[in-house]
Amino acid sequence: MSGPGLLDAVRCVAGRDLLAALRRRADVLTTLIFFVIVASLFPLGVGPETAMLRMMGPGVVWVAALLASMLALGRLFASDYADGTLEQLTLAPQPLSMLVLAKVAAHWLASGLPLVVVAPLLGFQFDLGTDALLILLASLLLGTPTLSLIGAIGAALTLGLRGGGALLSLLVLPLYVPVLIFGAGAVEAGAAGLGATAHLSLLGALLLIALVFAPWAAAVALRIAVE
Amino acid sequence: MTANKINWLKYSSPATFYPLAGRLAPWFFVAAALLVVAGIYVGFFVAPTDAQQGEAYRIIFIHVASAWLSMFLYIIMAFWAGIGLAFNTRLSSMMASAVAPTGALMTFIALWTGALWGKPMWGAWWVWDARLTSELILLFLYLGFLSLQAAIDDARRADKAGAVIALVGVVNVPIIYFSVKWWNTLHQGASVSLTRSPSMAATMLIGMLLMALGFWMYSIAATLLRVRCIILERERNSEWVGQLQELRQ
Numbered sequence: 043m044s045g046p047g048l049l050d051a052v053r054c055v056a057g058r059d060l061l062a063a064l065r066r067r068a069d070v071l072t073t074l075i076f077f078v079i080v081a082s083l084f085p086l087g088v089g090p091e092t093a094m095l096r097m098m099g100p101g102v103v104w105v106a107a108l109l110a111s112m113l114a115l116g117r118l119f120a121s122d123y124a125d126g127t128l129e130q131l132t133l134a135p136q137p138l139s140m141l142v143l144a145k146v147a148a149h150w151l152a153s154g155l156p157l158v159v160v161a162p163l164l165g166f167q168f169d170l171g172t173d174a175l176l177i178l179l180a181s182l183l184l185g186t187p188t189l190s191l192i193g194a195i196g197a198a199l200t201l202g203l204r205g206g207g208a209l210l211s212l213l214v215l216p217l218y219v220p221v222l223i224f225g226a227g228a229v230e231a232g233a234a235g236l237g238a239t240a241h242l243s244l245l246g247a248l249l250l251i252a253l254v255f256a257p258w259a260a261a262v263a264l265r266i267a268v269e
Numbered sequence: 270m271t272a273n274k275i276n277w278l279k280y281s282s283p284a285t286f287y288p289l290a291g292r293l294a295p296w297f298f299v300a301a302a303l304l305v306v307a308g309i310y311v312g313f314f315v316a317p318t319d320a321q322q323g324e325a326y327r328i329i330f331i332h333v334a335s336a337w338l339s340m341f342l343y344i345i346m347a348f349w350a351g352i353g354l355a356f357n358t359r360l361s362s363m364m365a366s367a368v369a370p371t372g373a374l375m376t377f378i379a380l381w382t383g384a385l386w387g388k389p390m391w392g393a394w395w396v397w398d399a400r401l402t403s404e405l406i407l408l409f410l411y412l413g414f415l416s417l418q419a420a421i422d423d424a425r426r427a428d429k430a431g432a433v434i435a436l437v438g439v440v441n442v443p444i445i446y447f448s449v450k451w452w453n454t455l456h457q458g459a460s461v462s463l464t465r466s467p468s469m470a471a472t473m474l475i476g477m478l479l480m481a482l483g484f485w486m487y488s489i490a491a492t493l494l495r496v497r498c499i500i501l502e503r504e505r506n507s508e509w510v511g512q513l514q515e516l517r518q
Contacts, residue, residue: 195437199430203420212416213434216409216441219402259437262354266429 051136052144059148062121069117074156077110081164092169099168100178100229104185106164107157108218111186112211114153115193118145119264123201132268138261146194146257154186170229177232177242184245185225191249191256192217198263221248283360283500284509290493297490304483308334311476325389328382334480336379338488339407340442342372346414347439350432360496362428363503365435366418367496371488373411380404399448400456407445410438424503 046054063070084102085095122128131141161182165175196214200206228241280286312330319326346368353362383401384394395401414431421427448456504510 195433199417199433200420205420209416209420212409213413216406216413217437219406220444259433263430263433266426266433269426 046136048136048140051134052140055131055141056144056148059145060151063148063152069114070152070156073110073114073153074160076113077106077157078160078164080106080109082167085167095168096170099165099170100174100233101226102168103161103164103178104182104222104226107161107182107186108189108215108222110157111154111189112193112214112218114149115190115197115210115214116207117153118149118194118197119201120197123267128264129268132265138264139257142194142198142260142264143253143257146190146260149194150187150190154190158182158186171233174229174233177229177238180242181225181228181238181245184242184249185221188221188245188249188252189218191252191260192221194260195256195263198260198267201264201267221245224248281358281360283363283504284507286360287497287500290497294490294493294497297486297493301483301486301490304479304486308476308479308483311472311479316472316476317470322390325386328386330476330480332379332382332386333477334484335375335382336404337481338484339372339376339379339404340445341485342368342375342488343407343411343435343442344439346372347435350428350435353428354432354436359428359503360500362432363496363499364492365431366428367492367499368488369411369414369418370495371491373408373415375484375488376404376408376411380408398456400445403441403445403448406441410434410441414438 081102084098088094088098119128122131132138134141158179161178162175165178170178193210193214196210196217199213200210203209224241224244228238228245231241232238280289308330312327316327318324346365349361349368350365352358353365380401383404387396388394414435417434418427418431421430501510501516510516
């Protein structure tokens with residue numbers, strides 16, 4: 043059989059999306075600024091007592107990361123859907139789920155990874171200690187790819203619908219809850235001296251499950267949207 | 270051998286299922302009314318007062334039945350949606366859309382009665398307990414399914430997109446069911462189990478089962494009525510709908 047192999051196609055799709063993200067840096071920055079602003083609003087809303095901020099810091103950073111990554115989901119398939127690239131992808135000989143995985147990976151590198159990098163900075167705002175910061179970093183590193191993978195299903199389902207943004211949050215946020223619970227729980231368990239290993243292992247397990255099932259479900263949803 | 274076998278697949282066509290649903294629905298409504306009246310009688314007049322919880326515990330006759338149905342109906346909805354997605358059968362997807370509002374109603378009743386029970390027992394309308402949270406997420410999943418279908422104008426796409434989100438959300442059902450076992454929560458463990466003798470008086474159990482059966486029958490009746498409306502709406506341009514007696518006037 044001629045034509046590019048599976049790995050070539052995956053690399054091509056991911057490279058193209060990364061290049062597109064690099065050319066439109068403003069989009070990436072907007073998500074990042076949104077993340078920082080949401081997290082900064084909480085101390086203003088609940089008051090600046092250090093003890094309380096330290097307690098709620100991990101949860102606030104996680105909720106802000108959740109919202110920011112959801113906000114970025116709209117870009118995952120929308121432009122490809124508008125210009126017909128998505129139809130070409132569904133016609134490609136390579137399995138669509140692998141191409142979706144490539145797109146999600148590129149999307150995470152462009153919108154999820156920056157959140158992880160900035161998170162420690164927000165941690166300082168909430169007076170988190172070094173140990174707590176490291177656990178927060180690890181939990182975000184394991185959790186945000188899961189968010190992108192689950193979000194891909196919702197983004198594919200709501201392609202081209204009216205009220206897509208609000209609908210997307212209604213579909214995706216309930217499914218994000220386990221990641222939020224174990225992600226924020228890891229930092230709290232670490233701070234309570236229980237050790238964060240159990241929570242981090244569960245986050246890793248969620249990531250593996252999402253890696254297996256989410257690209258497949260998103261591919262089914264994309265075919266429904268395109269047909 | 271095949272001569273006396275009923276062809277069940279005959280009823281997978283909207284045209285044949287529509288009159289069947291119309292004939293069955295009143296019977297299920299009657300059964301629901303009888304069972305719920307019997308269940309309420311047993312629950313409120315026959316069952317003894319609970320030693321620890323007093324009279325307030327009697328809300329469980331509604332709470333447990335609706336909570337069971339809320340999870341059960343989600344599985345039924347996901348089942349029909351999945352069949353519709355896999356085999357491209359129209360009626361299965363219509364059944365899934367017809368089950369969803371009743372399921373959402375049951376989830377809401379379970380949460381509401383739970384809050385009414387929680388106030389005298391725990392001293393709070395709501396606690397962030399694993400089972401309460403997962404039941405709330407179940408309500409969000411129902412609402413997500415309903416709003417996704419409402420947002421899509423093309424009925425076939427709505428069916429399929431709804432099926433994907435229903436099947437993805439089905440992971441939540443075992444989490445709700447086992448939440449009281451996995452996490453050490455405020456919500457009490459299961460009172461009824463198939464493997465051991467029930468931890469309550471026999472009359473309480475009978476009242477609870479009567480109510481659950483009654484709610485079940487109500488859900489079937491409501492679903493059948495709703496699926497009739499959906500069939501009429503989707504098939505309004507077909508010949509058999511034009512020939513229906515009840516629409517002639």
